[in-house]
Amino acid sequence: MTQSDTIGFVGGRENPLYVACSKAYEEGAQSVNSDIKVLTVFTSDFNDPIKAKEATVSQIQSRADVITHLQDLGMTGVFAAAEESTEAGKKVWVIGKGSDQYEQAPDVVLTSVIMDYGVQMKDILYEVANGKKGGSMPQSVARGSVYLADFHGNVPSDVETQMEELTEKVKAGSITYTTQYDVE
Numbered sequence: 001m002t003q004s005d006t007i008g009f010v011g012g013r014e015n016p017l018y019v020a021c022s023k024a025y026e027e028g029a030q031s032v033n034s035d036i037k038v039l040t041v042f043t044s045d046f047n048d049p050i051k052a053k054e055a056t057v058s059q060i061q062s063r064a065d066v067i068t069h070l071q072d073l074g075m076t077g078v079f080a081a082a083e084e085s086t087e088a089g090k091k092v093w094v095i096g097k098g099s100d101q102y103e104q105a106p107d108v109v110l111t112s113v114i115m116d117y118g119v120q121m122k123d124i125l126y127e128v129a130n131g132k133k134g135g136s137m138p139q140s141v142a143r144g145s146v147y148l149a150d151f152h153g154n155v156p157s158d159v160e161t162q163m164e165e166l167t168e169k170v171k172a173g174s175i176t177y178t179t180q181y182d183v184e
Contacts, residue, residue, distance in 0.1 A: 001066050001093055001110060001155065008039045008059035009069035010078055011073035012046030016183040018070050023178035025068055031175075032162075039064050044143045053077030058083045060092055065111065079105035093154075100149035112149040118183040119145040138180070 004071065011018045026038040027082055030151030044053040052074030056067055060081060064106050069078045082092040086108055094105065113142045117141075123145075124137055139145040147167070169175045 001159070002033075002061040003091075004037065004039045004065045005033065005035050006039065006063040006065065008053045008056070008062075008064035009041070010052055010059070010067060010074075011040070011042040011070045011072060011171045012072065013044055014042040017180040018042070020180040021070055023183070025175050028166075033041050037063075043071075046070075046074055048074050049077035049080070051077070053081045055108075056081035057085075065091060066093045066095065068097070068113070070097050075101065075104070076152065078156045079108060082108040084170060096149070098127050102149065102152055107151070109152075110154055114149050115139055116145045116147070119143065140179075141167060142173065144171075 004022075007029055007133045009022045011022060013101060019173070022040045026040070029036045029038055038064055041059070043055050045051055052069065052071050052088045055079075056069075056078045059067055063064055067078060067082065069075055071078060078094055078176075079101075082094045083105060084150075085092045092108060093110040094101075096104075096109050098099065098115050099110045100114065102109045120143070125145065127135075127137070141147065148163065166175065170177075
C-alpha cells in the first residue's frame with residue numbers, strides 16, 4: 001500500500017517483544033519489496049499521544065505513508081498525525097494494534113493486528129487440563145491468536161489474497177520471522 005517505499009513503526013517502550021515486532025514488520029515488508037525503507041522509533045511510553053504524534057509526524061516528513069503502531073493511548077497521536085497528513089493531501093495509512101481500530105479512525109486505518117487472547121486462553125486451559133505445568137505460550141500467527149482485521153475495502157483483492165497465502169505459509173512454518181526469543 002506504500003507509494004513512497006517508506007513505511008514506519010511507532011512503538012512504546014523498547015523491550016524484546018516490541019523490538020521483535022519491529023524487526024518482524026521490517027522482515028515482512030522487505031520480503032515483498034526489497035527496496036522498502038522502514039523507519040522505527042520507540043517513544044518510551046505507550047500512553048503519550050503527544051510523543052506518538054511527534055514520532056509519526058517525523059516519519060511522515062521522512063516520506064512514510066504506511067505506519068504501524070504498538071501504542072496504547074498513544075495511538076490517538078498516531079491517528080491524528082495520519083489524519084492531518086491525509087487532509088493536507090498526503091495519504092497515510094495506519095495499521096492498528098490489539099483490536100480492530102477502524103472505527104476510531106476510519107479514514108486512515110488500513111487494518112489492525114488483532115491479538116486474540118481468547119484463542120490463547122483456550123490453548124493454555126487445554127494444556128493445564130492435560131497436566132502441563134509451567135512454560136509459556138506466546139501469541140502467534142501460527143497458533144491463530146494473532147491475525148489481521150478486515151481491510152474495509154481499502155486493499156485490492158489481489159493483495160488481500162496474497163496476505164491470506166502468506167498467513168498460511170507462516171502457519172505452516174515455511175515463513176519464519178524474528179520473535180522475542182531472538183532478541184536480547
